[in-house]
Amino acid sequence: MRLHLYAVLVALSTAVLIFAGGLVTSTGSGLSVPDWPTTYGWFMFTFPLDKMVGGIRFEHAHRLIASTVGFLILILAVWLRLAEPRQWVRRLGYIALGAVVTQGILGGITVLWFLPDPISIAHASLAQLVFCLTIAIALTTSPGWKRAYAGRGPVPDDRILQQIATATTVLVYVQILVGATMRHTDAGLAIPDFPLAFGHLIPPSWDPKIAVHFAHRVGALVVAIFAIATTGHVFYHHRSRPELWRPSALLLVLITLQITLGALTVLSHKHYIINSLHVVTGASVLATSLVLTLRTRRGSFDRLTGSREQDESYGMHRDVRPVRGHA
Amino acid sequence: MNTYLRLCVAFLLLGSIACGGGNTEKSAAPPATAVADPVNPDTAGALKGSIKLEGTPPAAQTINRRSDPYCEQQGEAKTQNFIVSNGGLENVFVYVKDGLGDMKFPVPTTAVVLDQKGCSYAPRVFGIQAGQPLEILNSDETLHNIHALPMNNREFNRGQALKGLKHTHVFTTAEVMVPFKCDVHNWMNAWVGVLNHPFYTVSGSGGTFDIERLPPGTYSIEAWHEKLGTQTQMVTIGPKETKELSFTFKL
DSSP states (O other), X not given: OHHHHHHHHHHHHHHHHHHHHHHHHHTTOTTSSOSSSSBTTBOGGGSOGGGOOTXXXXXXXXXXXXXXXXXXXXXXXXXXXXHOOOHHHHXXXXXXXXXXXXXXXXXXXXXXXXXXXXXXXXXXXXXXXXXXXXXXXXXXXXXXXXXTTTBTBSOOOOXXXXXXXXXXXXXXXXXXXXXXXXXXXXXXXXXXXXXXXXXXSSOSSOOHHHHHHHHHHHHHHHHHHHHHHHHHHHHHHOTTOHHHHHHHHHHHHHHHHHHHHHHHHHHTTSOHHHHHHHHHHHHHHHHHHHHHHHHHTXXXXXXXXXXEEEXXXXXXXXXXXXXXXXX | OHHHHHHHHHHHHHHHHHHHGGGOOOOOOOOOOOOOOOOOTTTOEEEEEEEEEESOOOOOOBOOOTTSHHHHHTOOOBOOSOOEETTEEOSOEEEEEEOOTTOOOXXXXXXXXXXXXXXXXXXXXXXXXXXXXXXXXXXXXXOEEEEEOOSSSOOEEEEEOSTTOEEEEEOOSOEEEEEEEOSSSTTOEEEEEXXXXXXXXXXXXXXXXXXXXXXXXXXXXXXXXXTTEEEEEEXXXXXXXXXXXXXXXXX
């Protein structure tokens, strides 16, 4: 249980990190600290607080939070190695560690190379994957997951739900990629009005920035339709399963909030707080959709892990492979 | 499993090594070869003129500088996009765009100074010859980063954490204009026109400008303003002749 609570803490801290990263780009502070991994020549953790002024406040704070999250994920990976009997969950920890290290390096490279769009977009996109990994670890170490949500009988093996929930998660991630591209190519106000585009349903003229901006708006619509379909299916067929309807309901709430924030981002001419909230809410939509998707496929994980035995301490199945302290 | 951890650590170290050298920018260009001044002072002419502005420019806005207490303490600062005096527009970069042919000009060894003072750039608009040193100085008791965003020269971004720090940079290629910005203080902007010759100036009080020692010839003269873009005019200057030229920007 402590491991699960720690994993939740790591996931929350990753969300904070994404918000801090959103503040960096929203305030145009990405290059306010020109060097990396040092800060104006100081070792990162000894940089004087009174020198955190202007854009440095956002960029340096982002680096400090990122380092903290990296350290938390390192501890999580070690903890999983020592205490987690399921090999695939331990592997999630290693992957999360590798991803967050890669993410840090990408962040450094993007500063040293003056924010090239592909690197900056990759940095933003990998951040979402790191968040998804921490969410997946938090979920799979939870008591509910370990009990296979068996309180009301086994999780239904609903193929349709699995497919639309998976499609929703993939679409949300693609939508975030388009959003990151829009953000890092400075196309956030390429269409300056909302809900129309230059007063029309379809933009009357096109250029690459307008195209990526419009794609993000259409993507929001597509994601919303899939989210409604997923939620509708859950509420119609699985109303008695709180592990399914809770994330479904949350998904709808978050998507409504996210579209509102997207509109406000345009109407407020990219106010940096609204813009950053839009980024972190997008990550929350992805995380919620991922949780729902994984829960719909809970049964598949038992089949995937091959031979296993009953673990009395969990009241669940686990790998046979002996682990330190569990053999 | 140790293999995974070792791979991660190795990746981190390799990345650090690969990226660590990126900040040691070599700003100095090779020294320019000595070139004789092709301008004959007995025949050289001059160009004088003024920059007019039609229309009412937007009122200067007070800049919110609360993000840095030092900058806030320097007093109120206003936007400087349009500085108009006696009907003339200041801070317009005027230069010979074309007409000098293959003439080569000596490159001054004296540095042009771009100062960061009172959380503003001084000067805001200026010119320099390619190969001439540009000395960037921090006169403030706060941090600045000096970030140049050229199209044809090499981009650079240097931090100056302490008062009195200097950084010398040499642009190698002519380019009009190269923007500078401070990412710490997002209101700080400056522009430099980099040219292969010395025939450039910036309009001053009353929008007036003056380019001297021009060899006789027919020239394309361009005027650049940070918000209003460029205007170009042709002018022919005879031996010892001083021509008047006027540009009018419209809002």
